[in-house]
Amino acid sequence: MNQPLDEDVKTLHSMGYAQELARRMSGFSNFAISFSIVCILAGGITSLPQALSTGFGFQVFVGWIVGGCFALVVALCLGQIGSAYPTAGGLYHWSSIFGGRGWGWATAWFNLIGLLFVVASVNVGVWYLFRDLVLAGVFHMDVSSITVDAARQDNGQAVAVQIFVVLLITTLQALSNHFGIKLTTMLTDFSGYLIFVVAIVLTGTFLIWGATWDFSRLFTFVNMTGEAGGGLVPQPRSMFIAFLIGLLYPLYTLTGFDASAHTAEETHNARVAVPRGMLHAVLWSVVFGLVMAGSFVLASPDLAATAKEGGSAWFNLFNNLPAPTWLKDFLAIAIVVANFICALAGLTSASRMIFAFARDGGLPGSRIWRHVSVRWRTPVAAIWLGAGCSVAATLYSPAFSALAAGCALFLYVSYAMPIAAGFFAEGKSWTEFGPFRLGFWSKPLAALSSAGVLVLVYAGIQPPSDILINYIIGIVVFLTVLWFGVARRRFKGPPIGAEITRRAHEIEAAEEAVGEVASPGR
Incomplete structure (x- = not known):
């Protein structure tokens, strides 16, 4: 060795902890798995209507800058902690050390739910993209009968097809994760390069064949809530609230970078690679995603009409570009592949969270979920549990926006919990640091991260995502009963x-x- x-x-x-997982990931691979989950070709495309239907081009462009800067602040704070404690299930481990086992236990559940929502929402997005870009765009098939539409009374067939396809996609991702981290790393490394290339080509395609070069659009705010924005935000809201809701566009996209921490036990030189992987995944996603988002705004013939198209806005914009057919076909297939690997990497991250939490006795049946395959050196039971739960998460509602908002909300809450606990523990119980330090900026950035997440929670429960309120209340009640009824006595923490x-x-x-x-x- x-x-x-x-x-x-x-x-x-x-x-x-023991070195049970195979430590075969390089620093680039650690970056690539987070970059693959962030995947600007996933949320950067499928959530574009959320931004257009709240604050027009300003929300897409300036909102991306605001959301991106906040995500960078969160990544800086998590990177400092991850450099000190590079372990799978990192956020849960950090919260337990800084805030106590109860705080860590709650962090684990919020993080796990958020990760499962990542896999669920992206896989629903994979189906939408495959259906509308490949089946309809490349093969010119009529997909109206397999399109979920709340206005239709006979959409049972479409829902059934969606469930079946999502189940098939998730099974393939679970199999890829099952057969060793080497296979997963090969796919996510490839995805890292693919996202860069496709984002550049996609941006160029929109600018060359569609751009109006009306840069004022990027800085023009128009309140598009209500019918003006196609009803995606059904109730008219104030400009300020509309802007906050629209921030879910960049922040849904810029999630999942905690994968670098979750795969720390499989990464070489983890104390350096983990914070670097998180920061670079967010930074380059912000930069490339900003230019790409701007190209979408500039390429619309009529931005108000595009916003009114709601969930189909980006697809119609792309399909109507007068670019060469072969180029659009390449981009369509590449985008679907990138989204597939995005969810695959999300399942990797979720399975490591399950494994780490079960290793410390945090889950019912922990002995099963913490098991590591001798042959593949992966937590196979945790992988399949994560796959099954992510499919189940798509059954409660066909609304992609609810899954996306839930993903951003739960993950950022789980990010804020160890950061907030670290704010109070730093210099007291937290005296061990890694090579990545924030120094003077540590506490100010931690305070900013914690306050920003509270604002995000408020935005995340606004219509049309207000359905999440019931789930949040239910989850909080369930976890409270579970903690005081069982876990407080049995769970010892790390x-x-x-x-x-x-x-x-x-x-x-x-x-x-x-x-x-x-x-x-x-």
Whole structure:
């Protein structure tokens, strides 16, 4: 075992955990898995109507800048903590250390629900993109009978087709995750390059064959809530509230970068690679996504008419571009592939969260969900549990916007929880830091992140996503009852102090069970 890898394992041992997962990811791969989940070709496309239907071109362009800067602040705060504690299930682990086992337990659930919503929402988006770009656009098929439309009374067939396709897609993603991190890494590394290339080509296509070059559109705010925006935000709202709702466009897209932390136990030089992976995934997504979003606004012949088209706005814009057919076909297929890998990477992240939480006894049936395959060195049971739960999440509502808003809301709440706890713990119980430090800016940025997430929660429960209020209340009540009824007595949290020392023999046995060979001096 080389020296950097040996140091990674020693760091993991110092936190009380065994090296059960295969540490085969490079720094680029750690970046690529987060970049693949953020995937500006997913939310940057499918959630565009959310922005147009709230604040016009200003919401798309300036809103992306505002949301992107906030996401960078959150990534900076998480990167500092991840550099100190590079472990799978990172957010849960950090919250437990800084805020206590109850705070960590709640963080785990919010993060897990958010990750499952990522997989669910993106896979519904994969189906929409495949249906409208490939089936309709490339093969010129009539897809009206398999399009879910709330106005139709006979859309049962469309819903059934959607459920079947999402189940098939998720199964393929679970199989890819099952057969080792090497296969997953190959796909996400490829996706990292694919997103860069397709984003550049897509932006160029919109600018060359569609741009009006009316740059004033990028800075013009028009309140499009109500019928003006196709009814995506059905009730007319004030300009300020409309802007807040529209921020779900960039913030739904700029989620999932915690994957770098969740795969820390599979990454070389994790203390450096994890914060770098998160920051670079957000930074480059913000830069490329901003230019791409601007090209969409500039390419619309009539932006008000485009906004009024609602959920089909981007598809109609793309299909009507007078670009070469072969180029549009390439882009359509590439976008679907990128979205498929986006959800695949999301399932990787969710499965590591399940594995890490179960490893500390946080889930019912933890012995099952924490199991690592000796052959593949992956948490196979956790992978299939995550796949099943993500499919189930698509059954409660056909509304993509509700899944997208829920994803952004739950994930950013789970991001804020360890950041807020770290704000109070820094310099007191939190005295161990990694090579990535924020120094003077640590507490101001932590305060800004925590306050910003509260604003996001308010925006996330506005119509049409107000359906989430019932689910949030239900989840909070369920978790409260579960904690005080069962978990508070049984759940010990991650190992600390003497418990870490006591686990030495368990760590050795766990590593021997999966064939991990200790290096000299370990």
